[in-house]
Amino acid sequence: MQPDLTQAAPEAMLSVRGLKKVYQTDGGDIEAVRNLTFDLRAGELACLVGPSGSGKTTLLKCISGLMAPTEGEVLLDGKRVTGPPKKMAVVFQEYGRSLFPWMRVRDNVELPLKNQGMPKAERDRLVDEALEAVGLSGVPRSYPWQLSGGMQQRVAIARAIAYQPEVLLMDEPFAAVDAQTRADLEDLIRVVWKKLGVTVLFVTHDIDESVYLGERVIILSSSPTVIQEDIVIDLPAGRDQLNTRSLPRFTELRHHVYEQIQLAKRGHRPAASSAAQTPTTPTSTASTFGPA
Amino acid sequence: MSSQAPTAGGAGPSAERHHRRVRKAPTKQLLGVAGILGFLVTWELISRLGIIDERYLPPASEVIAALVADFGLTAFWVSVGETMKAWFLGLLIAVVAAVLLGFIIGSSNFLRKATNSTVEFLRPIPSVALIPLAVLLFGVKIESSLLLIVYASFWQVLIQVLYGVADVDMVANNTAKTYGLGRMARIRYVVFPTALPYLMTGVRLAGAVALVLAITAELVIGSPGLGREIALAQSGGAISGMYALVLATGLIGVVINMLMRFIEKKTLAWHSSVRSEVVV
Amino acid sequence: MKVLKTLGYLLGLPVLLILLWWSSTLGAVNFFVPTPATLVSKFGEVWFGERFFTDVLPSIGRLLVGVVAAIVIGVVGGVLIGSIKWLRALLEPTLEFFRAIPPPVLVPVLMLLMGITDSMKVVVIISGCVWPVLLNTIEGVRAVDPVLSDSSHTYGIDGWARVRYLVLPSASPQIMAGVRQSMSLGLILMVISEMFASSAGLGFTIVQFQRSFAIPEMWSGIVVLGLLGVGMSFIFQWAERNILRWYHGQKEVENAA
Numbered sequence: 001m002q003p004d005l006t007q008a009a010p011e012a013m014l015s016v017r018g019l020k021k022v023y024q025t026d027g028g029d030i031e032a033v034r035n036l037t038f039d040l041r042a043g044e045l046a047c048l049v050g051p052s053g054s055g056k057t058t059l060l061k062c063i064s065g066l067m068a069p070t071e072g073e074v075l076l077d078g079k080r081v082t083g084p085p086k087k088m089a090v091v092f093q094e095y096g097r098s099l100f101p102w103m104r105v106r107d108n109v110e111l112p113l114k115n116q117g118m119p120k121a122e123r124d125r126l127v128d129e130a131l132e133a134v135g136l137s138g139v140p141r142s143y144p145w146q147l148s149g150g151m152q153q154r155v156a157i158a159r160a161i162a163y164q165p166e167v168l169l170m171d172e173p174f175a176a177v178d179a180q181t182r183a184d185l186e187d188l189i190r191v192v193w194k195k196l197g198v199t200v201l202f203v204t205h206d207i208d209e210s211v212y213l214g215e216r217v218i219i220l221s222s223s224p225t226v227i228q229e230d231i232v233i234d235l236p237a238g239r240d241q242l243n244t245r246s247l248p249r250f251t252e253l254r255h256h257v258y259e260q261i262q263l264a265k266r267g268h269r270p271a272a273s274s275a276a277q278t279p280t281t282p283t284s285t286a287s288t289f290g291p292a
Numbered sequence: 293m294s295s296q297a298p299t300a301g302g303a304g305p306s307a308e309r310h311h312r313r314v315r316k317a318p319t320k321q322l323l324g325v326a327g328i329l330g331f332l333v334t335w336e337l338i339s340r341l342g343i344i345d346e347r348y349l350p351p352a353s354e355v356i357a358a359l360v361a362d363f364g365l366t367a368f369w370v371s372v373g374e375t376m377k378a379w380f381l382g383l384l385i386a387v388v389a390a391v392l393l394g395f396i397i398g399s400s401n402f403l404r405k406a407t408n409s410t411v412e413f414l415r416p417i418p419s420v421a422l423i424p425l426a427v428l429l430f431g432v433k434i435e436s437s438l439l440l441i442v443y444a445s446f447w448q449v450l451i452q453v454l455y456g457v458a459d460v461d462m463v464a465n466n467t468a469k470t471y472g473l474g475r476m477a478r479i480r481y482v483v484f485p486t487a488l489p490y491l492m493t494g495v496r497l498a499g500a501v502a503l504v505l506a507i508t509a510e511l512v513i514g515s516p517g518l519g520r521e522i523a524l525a526q527s528g529g530a531i532s533g534m535y536a537l538v539l540a541t542g543l544i545g546v547v548i549n550m551l552m553r554f555i556e557k558k559t560l561a562w563h564s565s566v567r568s569e570v571v572v
Numbered sequence: 573m574k575v576l577k578t579l580g581y582l583l584g585l586p587v588l589l590i591l592l593w594w595s596s597t598l599g600a601v602n603f604f605v606p607t608p609a610t611l612v613s614k615f616g617e618v619w620f621g622e623r624f625f626t627d628v629l630p631s632i633g634r635l636l637v638g639v640v641a642a643i644v645i646g647v648v649g650g651v652l653i654g655s656i657k658w659l660r661a662l663l664e665p666t667l668e669f670f671r672a673i674p675p676p677v678l679v680p681v682l683m684l685l686m687g688i689t690d691s692m693k694v695v696v697i698i699s700g701c702v703w704p705v706l707l708n709t710i711e712g713v714r715a716v717d718p719v720l721s722d723s724s725h726t727y728g729i730d731g732w733a734r735v736r737y738l739v740l741p742s743a744s745p746q747i748m749a750g751v752r753q754s755m756s757l758g759l760i761l762m763v764i765s766e767m768f769a770s771s772a773g774l775g776f777t778i779v780q781f782q783r784s785f786a787i788p789e790m791w792s793g794i795v796v797l798g799l800l801g802v803g804m805s806f807i808f809q810w811a812e813r814n815i816l817r818w819y820h821g822q823k824e825v826e827n828a829a
Contacts, residue, residue: 066722083725090726097719102741102818111737112727145822163727323661331666348684405581410589416805418756420763420775421797424782424790428604507674508760512767519677523768526680534684538677545672 012039013199014063014167018072021058032058034224036072042166045193045200047210049257050220050228051265056203059225060171063201064090076167089160093172095152099144099159106131106140109159130162133192150181154188161192167199174209183241186213190239207261211235211253212244216279219257221264228264230279231256256282332356350532359536368521372544375517378434378506379499379548382441386502387495390446394453395479395487404454415451419444419505420512427513434516437509444505445498452494456487489560496552503548507541518544606788615792623777628796631762631774634690638697639758643751646702650709651735654743660710671707675700675761679768693765693773700761701754708750712743745819748812755804763797774800 021033032055040046050056061067063074065084074081076088092098099108109130113123131137134154144152153173160168170189174182186209193200204210210217211233219228233253235244244250332352338344339351362368397403419440426436460483468478510519518541525534590608597607606614619628653660653667678699686692716739724730724738740747766775778793813820 061722064722064726066725084728086728088726090723092719092723094719097717098723100720100737100741101822102744103737112729115727115729115733115737143818143821145818145825159727320661323658324665327662327664327666328669330662344685406585409582410585412805413586413802416756416801417798418759418763418801420760420767421778421794421801423763423767424778425794427782428787428790504674504676504757504760508676508764511676511679512764519674522677522680526684531684534680538673538681541677542669542673545674546669549668549672 011041012075013042013044013077014040014201015075015078016059016063016072017075019059019062019069019074020071021055021062021067022070031224033062033069034226036220036225036227038218038227038230040167040199040201042199043197044216045190045202045214046216046218047214048201048203048218048220049205049207049210049261050225051222051261052205053223054220054264055223055225056205056220057171059220060090060169060201060203064088064169087166089163089165089168091153091156091160091168091170091173093175095149095156095173095176096145098156099152101143101145103143104140105136105142105144105147105155108144108155109162112159112163126162126164127158130158133161133195134158134188148181150177150185153177153185157185157188157192161196165198167201168193170200170202172204173202175205182209187239187241189213194237207254207257208245211250211257212239212241217253217257219260219264221269222267226269228268228270229260232279232281234281253282347531350535354532355535355539358532359539362533362536362540368540371516371518371521372540374434375503375506375510375519375544378437378441378509378515378517379502381434382438382506383445383495383498383502385438386442386445386498387449389442390449390494391453391491394450395457395483398454398457398487399479399483404458411447411450411454415447420508423509423512426509432514432516436513437506437515437517440505440509441502445502448498448501449491449494452490452497453487456490457483459490460486492556492559496556499548499552500545503541503545604787606791610788611791611795614788615795618789618792619796627773627777630690630772631766632800634694634773635697635758635762638694638762639701639755641694642698642701642754642758643705645698646705646750646754647709647740647747649702650706650743650747651713651739653706654710654713655735655739660714664710667703667707667710671703675703675757676764679761679765683768688770693762693770696765697758697761701758704753704757705747705750708746708753709743712746713739715746716742745816748816752808752812755808756801759797759801759804 016036016038019033019036020031023030023032036059048056048059058067062069063081065074065081065088068082076085079085100111103111106127109127110123113126118126127140128137131140134157136151136154136158139147139151144155147155156173174185177185189200189202190213192198202210202213204213214233216230216232218230220226221228231253235247235249235253335349335352339346339349397407422440422443426439430436430439464482464486465478468482473481506517507519507522509515510517510521511523512519514520514523518537522534522537522541525531525537593605594608596602597605653663675696678696682692682696682699686695720738720742724734729737762773763775763778766773767779770776774793774796778790778797781787781790781793
């Protein structure tokens with residue numbers, strides 16, 4: 001069963017259309033992203049993987065409105081993104097540098113709400129809920145730098161949750177934490193996503209992580225970036241670190257993504273790169289793809 | 293980073309950095325020059341239009357002409373030489389004394405603790421408080437300048453050396469010990485390299501302070517140098533000449549800053565990657 | 573026991589030095605060096621009478637007004653210049669030049685422009701103290717972490733909120749470093765402006781004592797200036813500890829790692 005996704009589907013929460021980003025330098029133009037088109041339905045959890053240097057960060061900056069694309073556009077709930085939109089929250093990889101070191105944990109989470117002029121009572125409730133959701137109810141009086149890396153990233157996630165976004169962007173958020181913490185945080189993201197019904201775009205370079213987390217994995221080619229492949233992850237919804245990862249289907253999908261990325265690294269590019277692609281469900285490894 | 297076509301490795305962010313560095317540099321310098329010119333034109337206009345009386349603020353062109361004329365005078369260069377001599381000697385004495393004391397105090401826990409209160413008390417005493425004493429003891433001789441310069445610069449360097457010696461990595465020090473390095477050898481190979489960046493910061497700060505005190509001594513006490521010439525020009529009504537000398541002191545300050553940064557860079561070329569940004 | 577030890581470290585050397593001074597003045601009387609007892613009695617006599625109100629307080633007042641004004645101007649200007657790229661490129665070389673001018677030469681210049689007045693002395697202090705704060709603020713504003721800046725943008729923290737919650741706190745370590753330089757510079761300029769051109773104030777009085785060879789009185793004046801410097805340093809350190817608690821804490825954690 002394939003989801004029905006055509007050009008600019010009306011139910012798309014986040015829509016990236018023909019996005020292109022060229023950096024201009026004296027040594028000539030550098031094309032970081034060539035032509036990207038994809039849609040995220042409301043409530044979808046999609047992972048974006050690609051070889052290092054595939055313009056993931058550039059793409060994310062364009063989507064979050066921090067950077068203007070050279071061509072194409074990003075639509076959030078049908079409206080064009082020109083600056084950081086209110087309905088979007090971003091969690092960065094560098095947790096140590098995305099929290100305000102001069103504010104306590106609670107103030108960090110509260111600040112964006114305070115800045116919106118939200119009444120104190122409502123603010124308090126949202127902050128409490130968010131801290132509770134990420135398992136940090138015990139440390140609101142600490143400063144971020146007093147916490148471990150994983151805990152700091154939890155604070156950043158709590159801040160994003162409290163902001164009540166419709167779209168949550170995550171830029172390799174767990175790349176800098178240790179493996180055990182990482183597994184915990186991955187599960188946390190699944191839980192939060194299910195509970196809040198928020199649309200999540202999760203950028204990572206970790207293949208296992210993308211398959212384990214995502215309902216869908218978008219594989220990027222190497223730079224200049226286009227979409228290499230867009231696949232549906234048909235693993236059961238209730239995932240856990242031990243069982244899901246030992247499913248044969250998990251291994252199959254992992255293989256598939258891995259091989260696609262190896263192809264991308266070698267410079268292979270998909271034939272139809274300009275049109276919006278429809279997520280496909282790979283049936284088994286190594287036989288269904290290759291130069292199409 | 294050359295201009296060749298991008299490879300896959302990190303094209304996005306690095307390209308952005310590349311872009312900033314290459315393209316903006318000349319524009320930035322042009323803007324800086326424009327800023328200086330703008331300032332000079334504003335000054336010229338303020339004076340020419342009589343917003344401030346020309347007798348008190350001569351136009352920029354006149355002052356610059358006076359400065360250029362100064363450049364041809366032996367007397368001007370003698371004054372510059374006097375100021376620089378006091379600056380250099382004072383700084384030298386202060387640095388040598390501070391380095392010696394700093395390493396002695398810093399390498400002993402007991403001395404460090406015992407001297408802490410005294411250092412913290414003496415350090416904030418403004419060196420200009422010593423002006424009357426300098427006058428009593430030395431009159432208008434260069435020693436007056438030196439007393440003020442040495443006192444002010446000494447603390448800047450001492451404090452930095454103490455920070456630096458305290459920053460020595462215990463692991464490095466213990467490693468050196470296990471390889472049988474003696475006390476002197478450890479100071480030479482472990483303590484000194486660690487403290488060097490701090491020392492250079494101290495010398496740079498002290499260099500700026502030393503110039504302030506050199507000029508102060510000349511201005512207030514009347515020891516020979518540019519500061520005294522400024523005071524004389526002012527009381528003698530040679531207003532353009534006074535402004536020209538003020539500009540000259542500014543130029544000397546700029547040159548000293550550049551010199552200090554250059555020396556710091558040269559000495560620490562090997563160190564820059566290790567050294568974290570220290571706010572001083 | 574521990575308290576005694578701390579006290580010993582705190583007072584040991586100062587007491588030793590004072591004893592040394594005292595014993596050296598026991599024998600032949602040195603014209604330049606008063607005995608500790610004379611100095612203490614002169615100190616009270618000279619500075620805690622009428623002079624406290626006519627010379628000490630006005631000097632301190634000018635110093636405070638000058639330094640506070642310089643900090644305000646420096647921070648406001650620095651945030652403005654630091655946030656606007658072209659403005660910074662335009663002004664930075666000129667400002668660097670102004671910073672390089674030794675501030676004491678401003679005394680004769682401002683004397684000429686403003687005459688010998690109280691406001692001239694305050695302006696001397698402001699125009700000398702503003703540069704370290706201004707340039708350090710520019711530097712601090714420029715160095716705001718790009719990730720933190722992006723985070724703020726994505727959460728819609730812009731305009732004044734950005735200055736208040738992001739730019740100022742982030743630049744505060746540099747700003748405080750500038751303030752420290754300004755405070756010691758301010759004290760120097762206060763004294764010089766009074767020594768060079770005045771008929772009242774701490775600097776003037778001390779020079780008067782020296783000219784009339786009132787040596788113990790002169791020394792007591794030096795002690796007053798010293799105490800003033802120490803007092804300002806304590807106030808600064810107290811303020812710095814409170815404002816930059818997060819910064820020192822963070823540095824400690826980073827260094828321990």
